[in-house]
Each structure stands twice: as C-alpha cells, then as structure tokens.
Amino acid sequence: MTSRIDLSGRVAIVTGAGGGLGRSHALLLAARGARVVVNDLGESAGAVADEIRAAGGQARAVTCSVADAEAVQAMVDDVLADWGRIDILVNNAGILRDKSFAKMDLADFRLVLDVHLMGAANCTRAVWNAMRAQDYGRIVMTTSCSGLYGNFGQANYAAAKMGLVGLMQTLGIEGAKHDIRVNCLAPTGATQMMEGILPPEQLAKFKPELVSPAVLALVAQNAPNRAILSAGAGGFELAYIALTQGIQLGAAASAEAILEQWAELSSRDNDFVPSQGFDQARHELDKAGVPHD
Template sequence: MADIRFDGKVAIVTGSGGGLGRQHALELARRGARVVVNDLGGSVDGSGGGSDAANAVVEEIKAFGGEAIANGSSVTDDAGVALMVKHAMDAWGRIDVLVANAGVLRDKTFSKMEIADFEFVLNVHLMGTVKPAKAVWEIMKTQNYGRIVCTTSSSGLYGNFGQSNYGAAKLGIIGFMNTLKLEGQKNNIHVNAVSPVAATRMTENLGMPQEIFDRLKPEYVTPGVVFLCSEEAPTGCIMTAGAGAFALARIVETEGAYLGEGGLSVEEVRDNWGKITDPAGQQAYQAGGEQTGKFFRKLQGG
C-alpha cells in the first residue's frame, strides 16, 4: 500500500511548541503538509507566554524542507483563534486538518480546588477545542473535506484522582466529537479523538520510574494521530495510544432489563441490578437515537 501523504494539504496543530503537539506537527510536515504551529508558550498551568517554542518548531520543519508558520494565539481567545485561521488561509488558501492538542493542568482534589481553576482548565481543554473547530468548520464544509483530531484523556474516560477539572473537560470533548462526527459526515469531515499516554511536561511530575518514562515518548503516539488526520481516517473513534501500543475505547450500554410500568419501585431496580448490568449483548451506539430506540423496543416487547 502507498505511504500516507499530505501533499497540498494544510494542517493546524494547537499546542505544538513541544511534547505531543510538536511531534504531530513535525510528522505532518515530513509527509508533505504545510503546518501552522500554534503555541501560546506558557507554562503547564497556563501562565506566561511567548513565541519562542512555536518559532523553534517552524525552524525544525524548514530545516528538512517543509513549510510552516508560527502562531502564538491562545485557543481560548476568539480573536486569536480567528487570527490563527486567517494566517493559514492567507498563506495557503485552505485548511484540511485540525489537531486540537493544547492543554494545561491545575491538579488538586475537588475539596481543595478553586472554581476559578476548574473553569480555567475546562475553558482551555473544552472551549480550546470547540473554538478552533468552529473557526475551521465552514471552511472544511466548503471544501467537502476535513479531518479534526481532538485530544481526550483516560482521566476523562475513566477518572483520575485530583483531576476533576481536567477529567470533566476531556470527557466533554468526547460529547462534542460524537455530535460533530454526525454533522460532518455529508461533507466528508471526519472527527476523532486520541487519548495519549506520553512523557511530556504535563506528566513529568507523576513520579514514574525513569526507564518507564523513557519508553513513553510522544513520537510513539504520533503515528496514530497522523493516521486519524489522513484521507483514510475513520470517524467518531476514540483511539488510545502510548509506548507504541494502540487501542480503541468505546462507551458501551448494556441491553438492560424491562421492569414494566405498573407498580414499578425502587426495590425492583435494586432486585434486578444483575440483569440491568449484565454485559451480554452490550453495544456501542453511534448516535443517541439508538438508545431511545432500544427503550421503545423494550416497551413494545413488554
């Protein structure tokens, strides 16, 4: 089979001044994409900022003959996001790929967390995915082509101590993706998510042994992300990736049990909990209406 290439295509990668985003930008450029390297240049908690990181990645790309421009906009700033898209359109006239990778951490247990820290992390991760996606959506619809890759996390899919803000944002991204995959289908816009496990600035304080940390290189996640950016990409998938391993995460629902309507009680739910939670026949629905359809089927069957 032919190599996956991006010749003639334009990609925006947010948060690509280092870590995962840098690797995604570099690989897309190596495969022919013209890349907007977006990075605010702040610290892990979102403070500070500067253009040095984005400029350095642009120079790396240019050094191997690729095309790239730097952008220092915050993904939470409407005017900044509009400017990022304008830079891409002014330079190359189209946008084919958006990798929404920018993120921050402000970890604390929920009892100690200030609402401001909850809102800030939610804004960067969730709205920092929504705003760039909104800014490129009509462009992709007009082109009848687009690929969007959102960045989720196991903290959102499964939970993680001290990350209620981060986890809420990351699972919110999945809800966002699940609707965009439906709305984008007729215009060949595919929307997927990656849940990465990688050694970056955001994970260096986890206390894992160095030999494990060394095997979680960001570049071991990037091949999966770049595949999700390609013409051959699926849509509506949650790909998990780390240390060269790749898997698919799904939200599944059991078949459940119909308990009837007459005399329905709390005790009946308790007494039938085993049937309600029985994994036999569970499904991963492609749209919310499929769940509604199941309940109507059970109502008719009952």
C-alpha cells in the same frame, strides 16, 4: 496493503505544538508533506516551525491562546488568506491544575475547561465553515483516560476531556456529509504534563513520537469517523461508550427493583455501541414492545 499516507497539498493546524506531543505531531505531519501551522504560547512555536523548515518542510508559527476565540479566528483567517485551505486540525493544547475536588478552586476548574474544551471548540468553529465549503476536513480532539475513566485529583481535566468526546461525537455526525471526519485521541506521552505522575523508568517508555502515528492515521484521507483511539508506548487501543441490554421493568419500575436486578442490568452480554444518542430511546422502545420508526 494500505498505501503510504501522503499529506502533500494539505494544510494542518496543530495547537500546543511548541513541545511534547504537539511538537511530535507537527513534525510527523510535516514529514508527510503537510504545510503546518505550529500554534503555541511563547517562542517555542517558532522553534518548532524552524525545525520543520530546516528539514525541508513548510511551516509557520502562530503565538496565541486557544482560549482566545478572536485570536484563533485571526490565525485561521491568515492561514486561509495565505495558503487557501485548512484540511487538518489537531486540538492538542492543554494545561493541568491538579488538586482533589475538595481543595480545587473553581477558577482553576474553569481555566482547564476554557483551554481544553472551549479552546478546541474555538479552533474547530474557526475552521468548520472552510472545511464544509471544501467538502473535506480531518479533526482530532485530544481526550484522555482521565476523562474516559477518571483519575484522582483531575476533576477539572476529566470533565473537559470527556466533554471533548461528546463534541467529537456530534461533530462527526454533523460533518459527515461534507467528508469532515472527527475523532478523539487518548494519548499517554512522556511530556511535561506527565512528569511526577509516573516514575522515570516507566515514563521513558511513553515517547511522544510513539503516539503521533495515531494522529497521522486519524487525519489520513481514509481516516475513520467518531473513533476514540488510545495510544502510548507503541500500543494502540479503541475505547467505546457502550450500552448494555439492560432490563425492562415497565409499570413496576422502582429504585428498589433497579438495585435488586443490578447484576442483570450491568451484564456485558450483547452490549452495543449506539450510532447516535436517539439509539438509546429506540432500544428502550424495543424492550417495551413499542413500534417506532
């Protein structure tokens, strides 16, 4: 049986933690003993930090945009100076600017990427070397079903969220030798960002506090690495990017042949999840009968 997760002595940064999912994540990490940096815009971050301290935990509020790399670095430097380490980063901050692609202003496309994707990159880059130096780190990227599977009117959001999956996959590889484990969370939570998308009776099932246990699992000492964990309404699933066995056309390769054999190409029989990008090339060499390392 897995022992109770204890984060005593750990320092965590949770972005976008002034409300919704971020607030729930911050409260749970603090309840398990972590010192928590509550990051958000406006006064809400201070309110959540006060809530943590009132419950007997340790917290500090930092007001800055994750899209501001210099402000993020200053936040991290201050935390390291005062608390000596950073063990956990939960990249949760985000915004929506939903419109169909035909009507979407490219400025809104860039803004959503700046907050979700570049914001997570800014925060991760700021803590990365400290985690490498201490040979320990747990990082959560917040992806979305929109990024994994698409949703109408969310081209900007989906692009950013799928970008986070690629970032997670590579950082999970690069950080492994320093025991830095990087994972993705794909949450469904009844937050301000979800209002108007689902009817109230359905939205009521997606309480943020039913998502946060997934975050705790992903930042535990025995956390997995490079997982995409979906969570909502008390349900949890794993998402994978798989490769089919496919077809081998060799010198006869043509677009027409690809389409003619689409059913075989798309068969899920014996599909697999590559451990890294080059595994696709290895698979193709195997099918071509070409020896390789």
